[in-house]
Amino acid sequence: MSGTTSTDPKDWVAQQAALARFGEYALRSEDLDRILHEACRLTAAALGTELARVVTPAAEGGQLMVRAGIGWQPDVVGVITTDAASGLEGLALGNGTAAVSPDLEQETRFAVPDFVRDHGCRSSACAVILGVDGAAPFGVLQADSRQPRSFGEQDLACLRSYANLLASAVGRLRANALLRRKADDNERLLRELQHRVKNNLQVIVAILDLQSRQLRMPESRAAMRGVARRIEALRLLHDKLHLSGKVDELDLGEYLAQLSAGLLSFHEGGTTRVQLALEVERGLLVSPDQAAPLGLAVNEFITNSLKHAFGDGIGRIGLALAAHPTQRALLRLWDDGHGLPVPRPKHGTGMRMIENFGRQLGSAVHWSSDETGTRLEMTIRLRGA
Structure with missing residues (x-):
């Protein structure tokens, strides 16, 4: 088995430049699936493998799903699920670290999933996409080769770099989603409060109007109605805010x-x-x-x-x-x-x-x-x- 890591400085510079561009893209984009796909594409290009994928825990407990990928048949990405104990990805998630299999046909540590064999994969390397702020790992970023090969330290460093950038992007998007949900909840509560304030002010206006009718002194009636008009101006303000749906x-x-x-x-x-x-x-x-x-x-x-x-x-x-x-x-x-x-x-x-x-x-x-x-x-x- 032979590795394909290039020692040409120009290749290393190009790899770092691609990594930097991806970092900028991962910080800018709000579409997680596109970020994952781009990471797979760049990982496969940087490591010289035909295939790459991101595998994440599926909704069903104990299952892993191919969330994104490059080079796979259409019935794989977003469709295929495997047992969490299968494959190199399951091993990496279990150990919480990067893992390499230079020859899948000789592998005894885990069962190779059928779809990996069907695509002729012979070697794999993967890095864990860590969770942010103590969260569970998001998944793994994995490169798969149809040729037996040894993944060197430079390959693993590149793989970890992309995985770490993905972890940051996932953390950012999750935090943004949480902030949006909180903002939506606060806006909904504020709209409800505006509605209640509007109704309460309307009741106060009605009470003041009723009281003014019972007053005998014209000056007192005028003063009471003046207060009612000012409260009505505020009630109308809350009514406009409530009807507009804005707070x-x-x-x-x-x-x-x-x-x-x-x-x-x-x-x-x-x-x-x-x-x-x-x-x-x-x-x-x-x-x-x-x-x-x-x-x-x-x-x-x-x-x-x-x-x-x-x-x-x-x-x-x-x-x-x-x-x-x-x-x-x-x-x-x-x-x-x-x-x-x-x-x-x-x-x-x-x-x-x-x-x-x-x-x-x-x-x-x-x-x-x-x-x-x-x-x-x-x-x-x-x-x-």
Whole structure:
């Protein structure tokens, strides 16, 4: 028997270059079966064997399956299973180390599987693909030759290198899969929580509305309904998040448009005394932490305009939202009412709340008011900015 290990330095350099490329591929790819197939192909090329395979424990206890391979008939890879005590691969897994059989026909340590004999294999070498972080071995990487040969130290070093890279790839993909499952579970739980919060807020709004009807003082009723409107703005936020199936972002334009339309409908009771003018760009995404104060700010502006801007007359309230440079959006609110009184109520509750919301968002609030109406502008940082 003779080995086929080359001592030409050029061959060694080429082998190391192939190993390095495979390492990069194994770190980049998310397809384990392709990684295993590529390892078999490169192992067979590096060791000069006609065949190579990855054998892993099968679902049935005590069985091994050919998970990937090169050079085998189509009815082998993904189909053939053998007893775990059979073959060189069973010996390697049992000992937890690399194993070599220079002549399978003379082998007495194990039974050679039928499919190996059917393919004319005479020699084999394999290295264990270790488990990561104390896990059981993933399987073995095995090279099979149709010619009797001795696998030298360089061959085994090459085989171990590919097996170790496979172990790292398997560990990485398993860890990624576990993280994805945990992320999916957390997202599902958060969606359920949003749904419960939305329902609880809806109950609170209904209770406040019922309580306000029982109050005799108009000021008390107005204050109670004001609280209810603010809670409704938050309920609508959770409703939009739940319906979108997302937990960390929502379309700001859709949310503010629905919120402002609901506020006018609530105040006007189906009349058309005050009309809503919307110019809203869709697809501008913000986090729930941004949407909540923005919704409350819109609630305060529209509520104040409906109360104070028009008296008993008609008018319009506008809301415009558009993309702005550097991953931002410009929110404009306006009415064509009588304007703020002079001197302006700098410390009015609504204005103070809006300015507080602006500070919470890191956005300056710009007011202007005259006899043609009141205007407000805020620049909002979009998600990802």
